[in-house]
Amino acid sequence: KTGLFTYDAGFLSTASCKSKITFIDGDKGELLYRGYPIEELAEHCNFLDVAYLLKHGDLPTSEQKIDFVKIIKRHTMIHEQMAKFYQGFRRDAHPMAVMVGVVGALSAFYHEAEEGFLDPKARNVNFNRIVAKMPTIVALAYRYSRGKPFMYPRNDLGYTANFMHMMFGTPCEEYVPNPVIVHALDTIFTLHADHEQNASTSTVRLAGSSGANPYACISAGIGCLWGPAHGGANEACLKMLAEIGDVSRVPEYIKRAKDKNDSFKLMGFGHRVYKNFDPRAKIMRKICDDVLRELGLENDPLFKLAKELERIALEDDYFVEKKLYPNVDFYSGIVQKAIGIPTEMFTCIFALARTVGWMVQWEEMVMDPEYKIGRPRQVYVGEPRRGVPPTRRPE
Ligand code: SDX
Numbered sequence: 001k002t003g004l005f006t007y008d009a010g011f012l013s014t015a016s017c018k019s020k021i022t023f024i025d026g027d028k029g030e031l032l033y034r035g036y037p038i039e040e041l042a043e044h045c046n047f048l049d050v051a052y053l054l055k056h057g058d059l060p061t062s063e064q065k066i067d068f069v070k071i072i073k074r075h076t077m078i079h080e081q082m083a084k085f086y087q088g089f090r091r092d093a094h095p096m097a098v099m100v101g102v103v104g105a106l107s108a109f110y111h112e113a114e115e116g117f118l119d120p121k122a123r124n125v126n127f128n129r130i131v132a133k134m135p136t137i138v139a140l141a142y143r144y145s146r147g148k149p150f151m152y153p154r155n156d157l158g159y160t161a162n163f164m165h166m167m168f169g170t171p172c173e174e175y176v177p178n179p180v181i182v183h184a185l186d187t188i189f190t191l192h193a194d195h196e197q198n199a200s201t202s203t204v205r206l207a208g209s210s211g212a213n214p215y216a217c218i219s220a221g222i223g224c225l226w227g228p229a230h231g232g233a234n235e236a237c238l239k240m241l242a243e244i245g246d247v248s249r250v251p252e253y254i255k256r257a258k259d260k261n262d263s264f265k266l267m268g269f270g271h272r273v274y275k276n277f278d279p280r281a282k283i284m285r286k287i288c289d290d291v292l293r294e295l296g297l298e299n300d301p302l303f304k305l306a307k308e309l310e311r312i313a314l315e316d317d318y319f320v321e322k323k324l325y326p327n328v329d330f331y332s333g334i335v336q337k338a339i340g341i342p343t344e345m346f347t348c349i350f351a352l353a354r355t356v357g358w359m360v361q362w363e364e365m366v367m368d369p370e371y372k373i374g375r376p377r378q379v380y381v382g383e384p385r386r387g388v389p390p391t392r393r394p395e
């Protein structure tokens with residue numbers, strides 16, 4: 001089953017599927033990956049530890065970690081034909097459009113994706129391959145958009161440091177990653193790795209329930225994540241801060257956010273499930289402070305504006321009453337901006353991390369003995385027409 005649909009108060013709602021991967025208690029603001037609190041994982045593990053945990057159900061032993069890292073390092077390059085694929089896009093194409101295309105085409109380059117899902121070896125190959133290649137695919141989208149030379153992966157660097165090398169390095173000199181920034185970005189990956197049955201994960205599950213190959217399903221998830229109400233919120237949040245421009249204009253935007261007749265929403269605030277602080281946002285807030293301090297940006301006007309917006313919103317009756325707290329996207333956009341990642345790349349970074357969760361959720365679904373194609377139903381609200389249709393005109 002990919003989800004039981006029930007008819008409730010005029011809306012179809014997913015009663016949700018069975019899963020052992022991630023647990024959220026929205027009222028308590030609790031998030032667990034395979035039973036471990038996100039706070040512990042963010043504190044004591046790196047992203048590849050978490051990727052292994054989500055995939056295999058346990059944190060890796062030191063030997064398992066060594067093997068896993070070795071496999072990942074062996075798959076970081078992409079097919080040279082695939083690198084040429086980018087040339088078909090306009091330079092100013094939104095990188096998420098490129099990601100939908102390039103990831104969707106992965107199965108055209110790596111045939112295991114088409115092989116039967118029942119073979120755990122093929123599933124492991126598919127998982128390791130896309131986890132290894134996503135940083136390269138994302139970095140190439142950025143490099144291509146800026147007319148910069150593609151940077152090959154470096155196996156002497158860790159997963160996230162290598163991503164930063166491919167994003168910001170140049171062939172002219174060795175890239176030396178800042179450990180504070182690497183840690184911040186690696187933690188952002190961990191915080192975004194999975195989140196139960198959110199819109200994009202449900203998209204991946206529904207696409208996968210037809211038997212489509214995992215890379216095609218991930219591409220569908222990327223398309224869904226792109227939306228500003230979902231993964232695109234961090235990009236939309238930075239655009240909103242730029243539009244507000246000055247602390248003096250914050251009350252005007254808070255007023256707009258409360259106006260039922262105004263479609264404006266405060267980007268980076270609110271959540272369908274969390275009616276308490278998003279635990280990821282609390283961790284992101286500290287990362288945000290660490291990065292701004294490391295880069296000497298504590299007094300940057302944009303970041304001071306963000307802090308003022310957060311303060312006012314947290315005190316405002318409307319936001320308090322509706323339990324609208326800053327969510328993970330509010331802070332992740334600020335951190336990425338401070339690191340020098342362009343806003344249009346923010347959701348690609350989210351997709352890089354969430355690919356782990358999407359792949360694991362897809363696998364859990366296809367391995368469910370009750371697995372069959374999802375088939376949402378509807379409530380028909382159109383007018384039934386009776387009688388003979390009007391005579392059809394000849395073409
Ligand atoms: C992500 O599902 C996931 O897990 C997603 C995610 C993940 O990891 O996959 O956590 C990632 O998508 C985080 C959310 C990022 N989106 C944004 O920051 C966009 C801004 N947020 C809103 O669009 C909104 O909060 C949603 C879409 C996230 C949730 O909207 P809901 O489901 O309507 O939230 P709700 O039912 O709790 O809203 C209660 C009320 C509503 O008003 P009423 O109908 O009661 O009058 O609060 C209002 C909403 O209209 N409201 C807001 C608001 N968010 C909700 N009002 C102003 N500003 C906001 N940001």
